[in-house]
Amino acid sequence: MIKVENIVKRYGRVTASNHLNCHFxxxxxxxxxxxxxxxxxxxxxxxxxxxxxxxxxxxxxxVDLTTLNKTKLYEARKKMGMLFQGSALFxxxxxxxxxxxxxxxxxxxxxxxxxxxxxxxxEMVGLRGTEDLMPSQLSGGxxxxxxxxxxxxxxxxxxxxxxxxxxxxxxxxGVIGKLIMDLNKTLNIxxxxxxxxxxxxxxxxxxxxxxxxGDIIAMGTxxxxxxxxxxxxxxxxxxxxxxxxxxxRTDKNYLDEILFD
Amino acid sequence: MEFQIAATLGRxxxxxxxxxxxxxxxxxxxxxxxxxxxxxIYRLIKEIEFIGSKSFLIVFVTALFTGxxxxxxxxxxxxxFGAEAALGVMVALSIIRExxxxxxxxxxxxxxxxxxxxxxxxxxxTDQFPALEMMAIDPMKYVISPKVIAGIICLPLLTAFFxxxxxxxxxLVGVKLLGVNEGAYIGKMITAVTFTDIYGGILKSxxxxxxxxxxxxxxxxxxxxxxxxxxxxxxNAVVITSLSILIVDYILTSLLx
Numbered sequence: 001m002i003k004v005e006n007i008v009k010r011y012g013r014v015t016a017s018n019h020l021n022c023h024f025x026x027x028x029x030x031x032x033x034x035x036x037x038x039x040x041x042x043x044x045x046x047x048x049x050x051x052x053x054x055x056x057x058x059x060x061x062x063v064d065l066t067t068l069n070k071t072k073l074y075e076a077r078k079k080m081g082m083l084f085q086g087s088a089l090f091x092x093x094x095x096x097x098x099x100x101x102x103x104x105x106x107x108x109x110x111x112x113x114x115x116x117x118x119x120x121x122x123e124m125v126g127l128r129g130t131e132d133l134m135p136s137q138l139s140g141g142x143x144x145x146x147x148x149x150x151x152x153x154x155x156x157x158x159x160x161x162x163x164x165x166x167x168x169x170x171x172x173x174g175v176i177g178k179l180i181m182d183l184n185k186t187l188n189i190x191x192x193x194x195x196x197x198x199x200x201x202x203x204x205x206x207x208x209x210x211x212x213x214g215d216i217i218a219m220g221t222x223x224x225x226x227x228x229x230x231x232x233x234x235x236x237x238x239x240x241x242x243x244x245x246x247x248x249r250t251d252k253n254y255l256d257e258i259l260f261d
Numbered sequence: 262m263e264f265q266i267a268a269t270l271g272r273x274x275x276x277x278x279x280x281x282x283x284x285x286x287x288x289x290x291x292x293x294x295x296x297x298x299x300x301x302i303y304r305l306i307k308e309i310e311f312i313g314s315k316s317f318l319i320v321f322v323t324a325l326f327t328g329x330x331x332x333x334x335x336x337x338x339x340x341x342f343g344a345e346a347a348l349g350v351m352v353a354l355s356i357i358r359e360x361x362x363x364x365x366x367x368x369x370x371x372x373x374x375x376x377x378x379x380x381x382x383x384x385x386x387t388d389q390f391p392a393l394e395m396m397a398i399d400p401m402k403y404v405i406s407p408k409v410i411a412g413i414i415c416l417p418l419l420t421a422f423f424x425x426x427x428x429x430x431x432x433l434v435g436v437k438l439l440g441v442n443e444g445a446y447i448g449k450m451i452t453a454v455t456f457t458d459i460y461g462g463i464l465k466s467x468x469x470x471x472x473x474x475x476x477x478x479x480x481x482x483x484x485x486x487x488x489x490x491x492x493x494x495x496x497n498a499v500v501i502t503s504l505s506i507l508i509v510d511y512i513l514t515s516l517l518x
Contacts (some may be wrong), residue, residue, distance in 0.1 A: 050391050074397035081395075088392035091383070102396045154396075 001026040001158060001190045002047055007056030009042055016042040017053060018214040024158075024207075029184050029191040031201045031222075033236070034211035040194045041162065043211065047192065048080060048160055049073050061157070078106060081151030081159040085166065087143040089135040089150070095122075096131035099150045106154065121149040125179060141172030148179060152189070159183065161193040165200050173197070177204050198237050202226065210236060284479045288471070291409045291478070294402040301407055308411035312373045312474070316419060319368050324423040327360055328352060328430025335431070336439045345441050349450035352431030357424050357454060357462045363510050365423045366416060366469035370502045374477040377408060378498040381481025382491030405482070409474045416470030417463050424462065461517045468513065469506050476502045 002024040009017040016039040024030045024047075034040040045051040046058055049065040058065045060076055068076065089098050099118045103109055109117070122128045125145035135143055144164060151159050161180065165173040177200045184191050195201050201208065201222075208225045210218040210233060218225055218233045225233060235243030335351045381404065384390060393400040428450070435441040477498045484494035 045391075048395060050394060070399070074399075077395060077397040082392070084388045084392055086387050088388040090389060090392075091387070105396065105398055160395075 001061065003059040005057045007046060007053035007058065009046060009053045015214045017046065020216055022209055022216060022219060024190060024192055026190050027188045028206040029180060029193065029204050030207040030209065031193045031195055031205040032209045032211060033195060033201060035196060038211040039214040040211050044160055044162055044194045048082060078154060079157045081154065081156035083144065083147045083151045083159065083161045083164055085163040087147035089143060089146060091135055094131065095133050095146055098135065098146060099153050101150065102154050117153065121153050125149045141168050144168065144176060152183065156189065158190045158192065161191065163194060165195065165197050173200055180204050198239065287479050287482065288475045291401055291405040294399065295406040295410050301403065304403065304407040305410055308407045309415055312369065312411050313415035313419060316369050316372055319372055320365055320419050320423050321426055323364055323368050324426035325430040327364060328356065328427035329434045331355055332431040332434030336435055336441065346445035347449060348431065348435045348441050349446035350453040353428050353450045353454050354458060356427040357458050361420050361424045361427060362462050362465035362469060363506060365420045365466065366473060366506045367503055369416065369419065370473050370499055370506065374473045374502050375495050375499050377474065377477040378481040378495045379491060381478055382484040382494050385482065385484060386486045386491060405478050408478055409471065412470040412474030413467060416466045420462060420466035465510060465513050468509055472505050472509060473502055476505060
């Protein structure tokens with residue numbers, strides 16, 4: 001479905017994507033794991049064409065997104081849905097209009113059919129009856145579910161999730177995780193999830209990619225990752241503070257710095 | 262040491278020039294994109310409502326009192342030379358040429374400009390721009406273009422309204438209160454005000470319309486993506502827009518006269 005070939009992305013001296021190669025299978029849930037600053041959000045932005053890599057190619061359905069002009073990129077985007085970390089609902093529109101927004105913009109569908117579609121999507125995320133509320137009247141978890149309903153209203157082939165469970169309570173986390181799996185199974189939607197939530201990740205993932213400072217350090221099915229013998233992978237999935245992944249960002253010696261600076 | 266100062270100076274100059282360039286491209290592309298399908302008439306009407314019709318009251322009050330003040334001041338100055346009859350001319354010319362466009366633009370900046378910056382800044386920190394991008398909608402065309410076009414449409418209309426109300430305010434004080442001859446007030450005004458005066462006022466208000474929406478939108482768009490960033494951008498937008506209006510007013514006046 002999506003294939004990444006040798007992409008490089010640098011911000012100043014920081015390399016966010018260091019010659020990455022990976023593949024996202026059709027109809028599977030792939031989770032991109034990594035700590036803060038590991039380049040996982042950057043990778044996601046490049047997969048969607050929101051950002052262009054400095055070099056390399058991103059094939060979406062066989063087309064290289066990095067070579068497309070705006071019109072063609074927008075054409076490809078109609079096959080994508082995205083759930084943003086902060087839900088990114090439009091604060092001046094109510095829930096119904098938020099979900100109906102892509103339909104109104106891109107299709108000539110009649111109002112009564114739009115109403116049916118929006119009701120169906122809201123039912124899928126369990127929020128039927130909230131149509132007339134404004135986004136500010138919902139809780140964070142509910143906003144994410146509305147965001148998800150909006151992401152799938154155009155029946156995309158791929159849905160991208162940016163930190164879908166961060167900042168949510170355990171029940172909302174479970175609900176979102178189940179929704180991702182249900183959508184994936186019933187509609188066969190390819191799902192790409194960026195997360196640092198190990199526990200929910202193993203529940204939903206078919207495949208896992210682990211990033212560390214711009215490099216892929218592990219890639220495989222969730223079973224393979226769980227049984228990996230790589231020390232860095234073990235440290236990451238067990239959340240250990242000590243190990244080959246340094247907690248400190250500086251490589252200067254601590255004693256040197258406090259004694260001789 | 263000297264080298265360092267030069268380097269810092271150079272870097273900050275380059276930065277400023279770069280921001281100026283970016284904002285120029287920002288303005289041009291927002292106007293350019295408005296000429297392509299789909300035309301967002303509904304969005305445009307919404308923005309005209311926000312920038313234009315919701316500013317009516319504030320413009321009305323400002324214009325009325327400005328006209329009345331010039332009425333009083335003008336009367337006392339002119340009566341020293343026994344030239345009260347020229348009050349209409351004085352009120353009309355000062356409002357049509359200067360006060361109408363400038364005060365109207367300053368009031369709209371305070372009311373609508375700050376709100377535009379805040380709105381765009383909040384859209385930015387809540388990821389609504391990439392969300393639009395992901396829904397295959399150009400944020401520039403969807404959010405910014407209607408605002409700039411609405412500014413170009415609204416400001417001349419509001420200014421015309423300001424002129425009318427201001428002259429009415431001068432009339433109230435001059436004719437009804439201080440007893441200037443009604444025929445002289447209106448008759449002299451009609452002969453003295455030329456098309457060039459009105460044309461100059463309209464030209465100014467058009468440029469202010471662009472300035473207000475351009476600077477406030479760009480400040481919101483370029484704001485740092487934090488809450489402090491947005492509040493700072495909002496203040497800056499009002500200050501920069503107000504100063505630009507006064508400076509551009511001087512430049513246009515010196516070109517027109």
